[in-house]
Amino acid sequence: MPEQAGATGHRPAPVHTHPDDVPLLTALAALADPVRMHLICTLAKHPDWTLSCSNFDVSVGRAAKSHHFSVLRDAGLVEQRDQGTKRLNRLRREEFDARFPGLLALALRAA
Amino acid sequence: MPEQAGATGHRPAPVHTHPDDVPLLTALAALADPVRMHLICTLAKHPDWTLSCSNFDVSVGRAAKSHHFSVLRDAGLVEQRDQGTKRLNRLRREEFDARFPGLLALALRAA
């Protein structure tokens, strides 16, 4: 059977939403969850691109964790990059802060 | 039949939670709703104690509106006072801002 032309074998890169395109309610809803807040706090304590998804210690299974990262991407809070079998993460501090000044700092401080 | 001693005939005063006692997630969840955000925005545009619940123009029935005000009280965002058959409202700007500095201003600006 013919193979697809241009098939690279790469898995699809994660879909991101820029903070500038995120509605306020979407950002608030993303932050209003204990698991996601824990992910963000952990992410804030480590350098960019040093944590893969499996490194986060939360009390939910892989599927739920994957779901939460998807929500965080859609809210413009997290950026992801594939490296090997792992998916590395980065908190979009500056970009998100430009869209919602002070919100992320407030959440990290009050959490 | 004996009447209750001390019965004043007043209806129970609304129960409030001070912003200092409000968890971050509670505040964020309260703000992450379009109806409640609309209530807060409307409240922010009028002087304190000038709007009764029925003055807010939202697309839900009385019962749902009452529920939303209850959520806002629990989140330390709104204070209420009874006057006649009406229940007057006030946005707890300063108190809430002391607990979550900048959050309310951000929400009002971005909404």
Next chain:
DNA sequence: AGCAATGTAAGATGAGGATCGAACATTCAG
């Protein structure tokens, strides 16, 4: 007293979302 207005309480309903288990794809190591 009778009535309209305002708001709350209780029960039912429906939608959204958080979770899990299982199956699958991709990548790397051996």
Next chain:
DNA sequence: CTGAATGTTCGATCCTCATCTTACATTGCT
């Protein structure tokens, strides 16, 4: 090539919550 590790996707389940309808309480007006 085989296997292990990492994430995603799908279907099912469960629970929370927003909403409505109805009933009720309080207040003020006539």
